Amino acid sequence: MRSASLSGERLARRVLLGAIAASLAMAVTVADAQPAASPDAANGRRLFEKDGCYQCHGYAGQGGRDGARLAATAMNAQSFVRYVRGPFGAMPAFTAKVLPDGELADIYAYLKSLPAAAAAKDIPALSRVREK
Numbered sequence: 001m002r003s004a005s006l007s008g009e010r011l012a013r014r015v016l017l018g019a020i021a022a023s024l025a026m027a028v029t030v031a032d033a034q035p036a037a038s039p040d041a042a043n044g045r046r047l048f049e050k051d052g053c054y055q056c057h058g059y060a061g062q063g064g065r066d067g068a069r070l071a072a073t074a075m076n077a078q079s080f081v082r083y084v085r086g087p088f089g090a091m092p093a094f095t096a097k098v099l100p101d102g103e104l105a106d107i108y109a110y111l112k113s114l115p116a117a118a119a120a121k122d123i124p125a126l127s128r129v130r131e132k
């Protein structure tokens with residue numbers, strides 16, 4: 001009888017340890033699946049205006065006289081950040097102090113969410129010009 005209750009105790013302990021291990025594994029998986037914070041395009045739009053990017057690049061990132069087109073940029077996130085931190089040419093640098101990585105990630109998400117420019121052939125007025 002005594003040995004039966006011991007093995008029952010052992011079994012209970014094993015089940016408990018198994019449950020703890022499983023919940024730890026789950027916690028690790030959940031933590032892995034979520035990066036620091038997922039980029040927020042709506043906040044990126046706000047920052048694009050607040051930080052003055054729009055002054056040179058246009059409200060919709062369409063580009064203009066003073067800055068390149070950024071809407072639907074082909075740059076990857078890494079080179080985007082590298083450029084903004086240390087631009088060449090006429091653009092002022094934005095350090096992590098004035099524009100933290102998380103905020104820059106939001107701006108990147110916003111720009112990526114914008115539509116790409118239409119091809120000339122898809123713009124009726126331009127395709128008519130091309131036909132002549």
Ligand code: HEC
Pocket residue numbers: 048051052053054055056057066067068069070073075080083084087088089090091092094099107
């Ligand atoms: C004072 C004007 C100005 C402001 C403000 C500005 N930019 Fe620029 N940016 C430029 C110019 C001009 C270029 C093109 C490179 C050049 O000739 O200097 C450029 C280029 C870039 C490029 C590279 C585009 C490419 O395809 O090579 C990125 C990315 C960029 N800007 C992001 C930003 C972001 C994000 C902000 C706001 C935090 C910002 N810029 C604010 C003027 C500006």
